[in-house]
Amino acid sequence: MSENDASQAFLESLPEVKPGERFQFACHPEVKCFNACCADLNLMLTPYDVLRLRQGLARFGQPMSSRDFMTAHAHVGQAPDTGFPALALVMAEGAGKPCPFVRHDGCSVYAHRPGACRTYPIGRASKLGQDGGIVEQFFLVKERHCVGFLEDRHWDLDAWLSDQGLAAYNAWNDRYVRLLARQKKTGRAIDNRRATMVLMALYQLDSFQGFVKDMNLFRRLDVSEERQAAVLADEEAALDFALQWVELVLLGDCEGLRPAP
Numbered sequence: 429m430s431e432n433d434a435s436q437a438f439l440e441s442l443p444e445v446k447p448g449e450r451f452q453f454a455c456h457p458e459v460k461c462f463n464a465c466c467a468d469l470n471l472m473l474t475p476y477d478v479l480r481l482r483q484g485l486a487r488f489g490q491p492m493s494s495r496d497f498m499t500a501h502a503h504v505g506q507a508p509d510t511g512f513p514a515l516a517l518v519m520a521e522g523a524g525k526p527c528p529f530v531r532h533d534g535c536s537v538y539a540h541r542p543g544a545c546r547t548y549p550i551g552r553a554s555k556l557g558q559d560g561g562i563v564e565q566f567f568l569v570k571e572r573h574c575v576g577f578l579e580d581r582h583w584d585l586d587a588w589l590s591d592q593g594l595a596a597y598n599a600w601n602d603r604y605v606r607l608l609a610r611q612k613k614t615g616r617a618i619d620n621r622r623a624t625m626v627l628m629a630l631y632q633l634d635s636f637q638g639f640v641k642d643m644n645l646f647r648r649l650d651v652s653e654e655r656q657a658a659v660l661a662d663e664e665a666a667l668d669f670a671l672q673w674v675e676l677v678l679l680g681d682c683e684g685l686r687p688a689p
């Protein structure tokens with residue numbers, strides 16, 4: 429079972445929160461369990477999580493290099509069903525294995541924290557529906573140590589997702605889920621050479637931008653000059669392109685990207 433399937437199965441064992449249903453929760457530095465949930469986690473990172481965390485760890489106006497990020501913070505596994513790289517955040521050594529970004533006053537990368545941290549104490553499961561659209565479900569992750577559920581603040585799902593800034597995270601992550609689902613549907617896993625290529629394209633965008641330039645990748649693709657410039661200058665534009673390029677290379681076609689005429 430892949431990490432993705434295992435997380436999905438875990439979430440589906442929890443109480444579901446349907447649209448319109450309300451839950452009671454607040455988290456702030458005054459709760460007695462503050463920071464208790466930021467330790468000993470199996471925190472899987474999506475490509476967009478890595479992009480944002482590297483921005484949150486920027487030095488001198490530049491995102492942390494993906495090479496430094498991978499060395500310091502990522503454990504790279506492989507999903508057995510697709511062969512795709514599966515990244516997890518490496519917890520710090522020492523008592524309780526804290527998240528490397530937690531400080532006494534909270535999350536030091538708060539504005540760039542991963543989607544799963546934002547969604548908590550809700551869990552979001554997303555999968556591809558019959559019609560090709562994303563089907564999402566939400567679950568309440570009510571852990572015993574969390575006293576945030578006793579706080580007098582009430583939410584419905586939309587208000588919570590909006591408050592936590594999840595629109596961009598979910599949109600990017602759904603594109604990744606679509607790509608994984610397409611690969612899974614082929615019934616075969618990609619080989620190690622292709623897995624290395626996917627790792628570079630989706631998680632090491634600074635290296636991917638260099639690769640695109642050095643290999644003159646645009647020469648063989650139908651990409652406007654304006655988009656080419658954006659891909660080389662901006663990591664979100666690079667991720668947008670990378671998701672399509674990986675789909676084209678692995679699966680032979682992609683709706684938004686075609687070979688040059």
Ligand code: SF4
Nearest residue numbers: 455461463465574576
């Ligand atoms: S355990 Fe709950 S209330 Fe405590 S810090 Fe974590 S999310 Fe907040």
Ligand code: SF4
Nearest residue numbers: 466527529530535545
């Ligand atoms: S990234 Fe921030 S919110 Fe997420 S586990 Fe680490 S310290 Fe907590």
